[in-house]
Amino acid sequence: xxxxxLKMLFGDHAKYLMLxxxxxxxxxxxxxxxxxxxGIMSWTFATIRNARAEIWVxxxxxxxxxxxxxxxxxxxxxxxxxxxxxxxxxxFTSTIQARLPDGSFKLIQLVGIDATxxxxxxHVILEGRLEDLRLPNTVIIDELGVERLSExxxxxxxxxxxxxxxxREARIVGICRAARSFTGGPYVYTTYDRAVQYAPQQRxxxxxxxxAPQPGQEAVAVAxxxxxxxxxxxxxxxxxxWSTMWWYIKNxxxxxxxxxxxxxxxVVGTVISGQTFYAFVHENTRNLGALKAMGTSTAxxxxxxxxxxLAVGFIGYGLGLGIVAFLGMNLLRLGKVPFLMVWQVPAIVxxxxxxxxxxxxxxxxxxxxxxxxxIVFRG
Amino acid sequence: xxxPDSPSSTGPVAVRLTAVDKSFGEGESRxxxxxxxxxxxxxxxxxxxxxxxxCGKTTLLSILAGTLLADAGEISVLGHDLHRMSxxxxxxxxxxxxxxxxxxxxxxxxxxxxxNVSVPLLIQGVSPRRAEKQSRELLExxxxxxxxxxRPAKLSGGQQQRVAIARxxxxxPPLLVCDEPTSALDSENGHLVMEILRRIARQDNRTVIxxxxxxxxxxxxxxxxxxxxxxxxxxxxxxxxIAVAHKFN
Numbered sequence: 001x002x003x004x005x006l007k008m009l010f011g012d013h014a015k016y017l018m019l020x021x022x023x024x025x026x027x028x029x030x031x032x033x034x035x036x037x038x039g040i041m042s043w044t045f046a047t048i049r050n051a052r053a054e055i056w057v058x059x060x061x062x063x064x065x066x067x068x069x070x071x072x073x074x075x076x077x078x079x080x081x082x083x084x085x086x087x088x089x090x091x092f093t094s095t096i097q098a099r100l101p102d103g104s105f106k107l108i109q110l111v112g113i114d115a116t117x118x119x120x121x122x123h124v125i126l127e128g129r130l131e132d133l134r135l136p137n138t139v140i141i142d143e144l145g146v147e148r149l150s151e152x153x154x155x156x157x158x159x160x161x162x163x164x165x166x167x168r169e170a171r172i173v174g175i176c177r178a179a180r181s182f183t184g185g186p187y188v189y190t191t192y193d194r195a196v197q198y199a200p201q202q203r204x205x206x207x208x209x210x211x212a213p214q215p216g217q218e219a220v221a222v223a224x225x226x227x228x229x230x231x232x233x234x235x236x237x238x239x240x241x242w243s244t245m246w247w248y249i250k251n252x253x254x255x256x257x258x259x260x261x262x263x264x265x266x267v268v269g270t271v272i273s274g275q276t277f278y279a280f281v282h283e284n285t286r287n288l289g290a291l292k293a294m295g296t297s298t299a300x301x302x303x304x305x306x307x308x309x310l311a312v313g314f315i316g317y318g319l320g321l322g323i324v325a326f327l328g329m330n331l332l333r334l335g336k337v338p339f340l341m342v343w344q345v346p347a348i349v350x351x352x353x354x355x356x357x358x359x360x361x362x363x364x365x366x367x368x369x370x371x372x373x374x375i376v377f378r379g
Numbered sequence: 380x381x382x383p384d385s386p387s388s389t390g391p392v393a394v395r396l397t398a399v400d401k402s403f404g405e406g407e408s409r410x411x412x413x414x415x416x417x418x419x420x421x422x423x424x425x426x427x428x429x430x431x432x433x434c435g436k437t438t439l440l441s442i443l444a445g446t447l448l449a450d451a452g453e454i455s456v457l458g459h460d461l462h463r464m465s466x467x468x469x470x471x472x473x474x475x476x477x478x479x480x481x482x483x484x485x486x487x488x489x490x491x492x493x494x495n496v497s498v499p500l501l502i503q504g505v506s507p508r509r510a511e512k513q514s515r516e517l518l519e520x521x522x523x524x525x526x527x528x529x530r531p532a533k534l535s536g537g538q539q540q541r542v543a544i545a546r547x548x549x550x551x552p553p554l555l556v557c558d559e560p561t562s563a564l565d566s567e568n569g570h571l572v573m574e575i576l577r578r579i580a581r582q583d584n585r586t587v588i589x590x591x592x593x594x595x596x597x598x599x600x601x602x603x604x605x606x607x608x609x610x611x612x613x614x615x616x617x618x619x620x621i622a623v624a625h626k627f628n
Contacts, residue, residue, distance in 0.1 A: 001501045004490060011489020290485035293446050295474020295502050297467065373446035373473075377437045377481070377558050 005304035018276045023316025026269020030352055031324040033261035034345045039338025044248045045241045046179035047093055051120040053210035054219045056240045057226055060233045064244040068207035079209050082229045084222045088211040089114035092195040095183055099164040102152030107185040112195020119210045128159050128174025133191055140174035145186030165198040266352055273360040281364040292373035302365045313357035321346055393586040394420040394443050399452030401438055412438045414609040425580040425587040430606035436590045444556045445469040474502045478547030482559035484539045486531040492542050493527040499550040517545035537568030544575055557589040561596050573599040597625050
């Protein structure tokens with residue numbers, strides 16, 4: 001009977017395509033929206049991901065990675081003196097403008113790392129050597145930097161090319177791979193000492209202190225100890241990522257905008273598939289009545305309907321997710337749109353599609369439950 | 380033992396309805412459709428239930444087929460008291476013991492002819508392969524085996540009704556319930572269908588109950604129950620009586 005149920009569904013091409021389209025479109029909206037949200041959120045903590053430090057120490061009022069409240073340089077030593085801290089290094093981060101040879105300006109994300117330990121340095125160097133940062137006036141730029149800083153040139157920038165940061169020369173000695181920043185500016189790495197020279201002078205310049213626990217020590221415990229001993233705020237990498245994300249969730253319209261898209265996807269899917277399923281049952285009332293008269297129980301008819309609904313949901317979900325993945329891969333290749341499909345996205349969208357299928361099937365089930373087998377004998 | 384091709388109006392009773400009442404609606408709009416109606420049908424006979432529109436034929440048919448509950452009365456079908464059985468038991472009883480032929484055929488348009496015929500077997504849990512094999516045998520019996528792989532929409536009305544007959548017979552039920560089986564057919568196809576139904580009743584010793592308005596097929600009845608205003612007015616007990624009463628030879 002269940003095979004026949006599927007044949008009944010697949011044989012009604014118009015309804016079948018409508019149902020598949022509804023679920024597919026719904027999946028597309030929900031998965032795309034959720035992946036965009038995750039992508040945007042991943043941009044907000046790009047600086048943390050790029051640095052890969054186990055412990056971040058900041059001013060007690062800091063909530064996110066791109067809102068540094070400067071510390072005193074001496075705070076680095078205070079952190080180093082805390083028990084179970086293996087090492088601590090200064091980090092400078094700031095959004096600043098770079099001047100290109102044609103006179104135009106580009107926003108960059110300047111990162112100054114400790115010249116001795118290179119703590120916070122990019123992990124993937126595509127061209128050049130990290131050690132060359134110790135040479136005078138040198139920087140390493142990321143792949144986005146190659147694109148952005150090449151504007152106005154007749155060829156892409158490469159090792160040896162120069163540009164200006166705050167009227168100071170910056171010579172490219174390497175190209176690295178880095179996660180994209182929320183502000184859209186490319187990451188430009190240099191040493192901490194040089195970074196504070198590039199940036200406009202302030203009384204305090206130290207943005208963060210990166211630290212690591214001694215082997216065998218828990219980062220959480222060491223971070224708590226730093227907080228207690230110094231009066232500064234020490235985060236584990238994970239806590240700092242969540243703190244940054246929560247700031248954006250609470251203080252921007254991103255969740256509402258994306259949430260609206262996801263909700264719209266859910267509503268569209270429910271309405272289209274629910275309405276189509278109801279119409280499918282309505283148009284097959286006499287046939288379903290005949291099946292009931294011939295001895296098919298209401299429970300079995302309902303199970304057949306649930307099976308049809310799940311089949312449509314499964315196919316529509318697969319197609320929708322496939323399209324999102326295809327779009328996502330191409331968006332990522334462009335590198336300009338935030339897109340991150342973590343495993344939770346297909347899982348949650350899958351549950352939502354399941355819910356849509358159940359709701360749609362319920363509309364049909366209410367009709368089947370009320371259906372009298374005797375209807376087939378009425379003219 | 381009933382001899383082939385001869386009517387059996389004296390066989391054991393297959394269906395007996397006693398003092399059956401049925402009303403629809405509430406209060407002033409309440410309509411009393413069946414009024415203490417008595418009815419019986421025997422094994423091996425083709426019994427026709429005739430009467431004007433609204434006299435209660437379809438309601439009576441629905442009650443004896445177990446698709447509608449009576450308000451009162453006794454309903455014995457093939458030795459089962461439908462009035463005292465649970466809904467699930469009645470559904471299972473219908474699946475096993477009743478074959479249905481509907482006025483509008485009610486074939487599922489997206490299934491092939493063979494798949495439509497196999498539905499009653501699939502309802503009983505027979506494997507699709509076995510059901511399909513039995514379906515093809517039945518289609519051969521009703522003379523449209525070559526249409527097994529086609530969709531019902533490709534067939535003529537007469538062919539569709541023969542598919543419906545094959546579907547009603549495929550699980551070999553002892554009782555066939557037919558609602559206006561010829562009303563959508565021309566005279567020739569109507570006669571063909573009734574020939575098959577009469578053969579089924581006589582050769583296989585089944586009970587065939589036919590509700591009809593169609594006087595062209597009265598000659599196929601072994602007995603005829605005439606209804607009016609919710610009651611059985613009279614029962615014509617033989618083809619000869621029917622011929623006399625309705626003036627045909």
